[in-house]
Amino acid sequence: METALIGEQVSNFLEPNLRQRRDAAAAAKKATLDKIRALANDPALEARRAEREAIVKARMAREAEREAAKKVREAELAAQAARDLELAKQAEAKAKAEEEQLKAELEAADAALKAEQKAARDRRYAERKAAKKERRKG
Template sequence: MRHVNDNGFAERRKAAAEAKKLLLKKFETAPKADDPEMVAKRAEREAISAARELRRAERERLKQEANERQLAEAAALTEAATAAERADAEARESAAKDRIARVIADEAERKAERDRRYAARKARQR
C-alpha cells in the first residue's frame, strides 16, 4: 500500500537535509573536551580504570601466590614420595642382605657340623 502523503524526490531530499541539520546541531551543542563536566567525567573514568587495574593486579598476585604455593606443595609431596621410595628400597635391600647373611651363616654352620661328623667318623675308624 502506498503512503498517504506521496513523498516525492524533493520532499525526501528536504527531509534528509533536515536530518543532517539536526545532527550537526546536536554535535554543536555537545559539551567540548575542556568543559568542566566532561573533565570531571573523564577523571571519574580514569579513577575507575585505575581501580580496575589495581584489582586486576591484586587478582594476578593472588593467582601467582596460589600457583607458587601449589608448586611448593607438589615439590614437597614429590620429595616425600621419593624419600619414602628410597627408604622402602633401602629396607628391601637391607632385608635381602640380611637374608643372604643368614643363608651364608646357615651354610657355614652345616659345613662345620658336617666337618665335625667327618672328624668323629675318622676318629672312630682309627
C-alpha cells in the same frame, strides 16, 4: 477556479521542489548536529563517561589482582609439588636402603646357617672317621 488553486497548492505542498528539500535536509542535519554538540557538552554525559572509565579501571585492577593471586597460587603449588617429589625420592631411597640392608642381613644369616651346618656335618664326619678308626684298632 479556486479549487484548481487549492489543488495546485496542495500539490506543491506534497511535492516540494529541490531547494525546499535541500533546505529541509540541511535544517534537519543542523538540528542533529546541534543536538549532538549539546550532548557532547553535557556535564551529566561527562560524569557518566568518567564513571564508566572508573569502573573499567577498577575491573582491570581486580583482574590484575586475580592474576597475581593465581600466579602466587601456581608458584605455591609448584613448590609443594617439588617438595612432594623430593620427599617421595627420599622415601624411595630410604626404602631401597632398608631393602638392601635386609637383604644383606638375610644373606649373612643364611651364610652363618650354612657355615654352622657345614661345621656340624664336618664334626659328624670326623666322629664317624674316629669311630671307624677306633673299631679298626680294636
